[in-house]
Amino acid sequence: MRVAIAVDMSSDDDVRFVLEAERLGVDAVWVPEAWGYDALTPLAFLAARTERIRLASGIVQVGARTPAMLAMQAMSLQRLSGGRFELGLGSSGPRIMEAWHGVAFPPPIPAMRETIEIVRSAAAGERLDHRGEVYTVPLAGAGRGIRSSASATEVPIHIAALGPRMLELTGECADGWLGNAFIAEHAEVFLEPLRRGARRAGRDLSDIAVTMPVAVEFDDDLERVGRKHADGYAFTIGAMGPPDRNFYSRAFARQGFADEVQVVSDLWSQGRREEAAAAVPIEIGLHTNLVGPEAYVRERIRVDRDAGVTTLQAKTSGSVTERLDTVGRLLDLVGDVTRG
Numbered sequence: 001m002r003v004a005i006a007v008d009m010s011s012d013d014d015v016r017f018v019l020e021a022e023r024l025g026v027d028a029v030w031v032p033e034a035w036g037y038d039a040l041t042p043l044a045f046l047a048a049r050t051e052r053i054r055l056a057s058g059i060v061q062v063g064a065r066t067p068a069m070l071a072m073q074a075m076s077l078q079r080l081s082g083g084r085f086e087l088g089l090g091s092s093g094p095r096i097m098e099a100w101h102g103v104a105f106p107p108p109i110p111a112m113r114e115t116i117e118i119v120r121s122a123a124a125g126e127r128l129d130h131r132g133e134v135y136t137v138p139l140a141g142a143g144r145g146i147r148s149s150a151s152a153t154e155v156p157i158h159i160a161a162l163g164p165r166m167l168e169l170t171g172e173c174a175d176g177w178l179g180n181a182f183i184a185e186h187a188e189v190f191l192e193p194l195r196r197g198a199r200r201a202g203r204d205l206s207d208i209a210v211t212m213p214v215a216v217e218f219d220d221d222l223e224r225v226g227r228k229h230a231d232g233y234a235f236t237i238g239a240m241g242p243p244d245r246n247f248y249s250r251a252f253a254r255q256g257f258a259d260e261v262q263v264v265s266d267l268w269s270q271g272r273r274e275e276a277a278a279a280v281p282i283e284i285g286l287h288t289n290l291v292g293p294e295a296y297v298r299e300r301i302r303v304d305r306d307a308g309v310t311t312l313q314a315k316t317s318g319s320v321t322e323r324l325d326t327v328g329r330l331l332d333l334v335g336d337v338t339r340g
């Protein structure tokens with residue numbers, strides 16, 4: 001099991017944190033994008049400042065760039081980093097695509113599949129010739145497709161997926177899955193669709209890297225820290241759409257929390273935010289993260305490993321020193337579990 005970090009690269013402290021985390025032995029840094037900074041520019045900066053750590057986008061929004069432009073950026077980063085770049089992709093949603101980027105939100109499954117096909121084709125040095133539901137390259141009348149002038153390279157691709165169909169696509173064609181809302185005791189909710197997709201492509205589940213984002217916080221008061229992180233899910237459940245259209249709510253519902261998710265959503269929609277937070281089951285806060293006393297965190301690492309997680313993507317808070325201390329303790333615990 002490996003340890004990665006998630007960093008939004010919004011300050012000089014974030015850069016210092018990444019450089020020191022690399023020295024500690026962290027395997028990868030994942031940089032997100034939403035509607036602030038992009039993911040790829042900071043990774044290019046880090047490529048020049050680091051030597052070993054893998055550099056991953058966590059995630060780039062499909063539809064925000066043409067697939068060919070995404071391929072160009074991925075190939076550039078692979079060249080600049082000496083082969084350390086990994087492309088994390090996600091569908092985002094209508095709000096970001098249409099209200100921020102000003103483009104129509106494409107059908108998620110075909111858009112993801114076709115983006116991956118075009119990126120891989122371009123990166124392999126093939127002439128682009130794609131006729132799909134979402135993308136056509138080249139357009140009619142534009143002449144013959146173009147081959148990239150850059151050197152061919154491999155670009156590992158991870159998909160951020162929660163729903164069964166996107167999980168199947170991940171199993172079928174991605175190098176890795178970037179999960180969320182994952183409770184190891186209900187791992188098959190996610191792993192079975194991954195397995196189906198992998199079988200369809202003649203692959204095995206073990207061929208797919210499983211990266212799980214987790215908040216990491218050491219606190220001897222398990223009830224307090226669990227409640228804190230459960231409360232934080234009220235926004236995710238309540239503000240990101242009704243349960244039938246909220247990917248996170250549906251993921252929790254498939255893991256046995258349908259009634260609880262509905263209560264949280266109802267309370268949030270009524271403006272009763274504190275009650276909504278209190279209604280989130282503490283198990284969600286405790287089991288989707290690595291929080292609590294050291295012995296408890298060690299046991300949760302073991303449970304995650306046994307469920308198939310291959311990389312823990314640690315989300316930390318505090319000063320650079322505090323964040324590094326947290327990551328160092330996590331590395332030690334993962335080492336203990338791996339050796340044990």
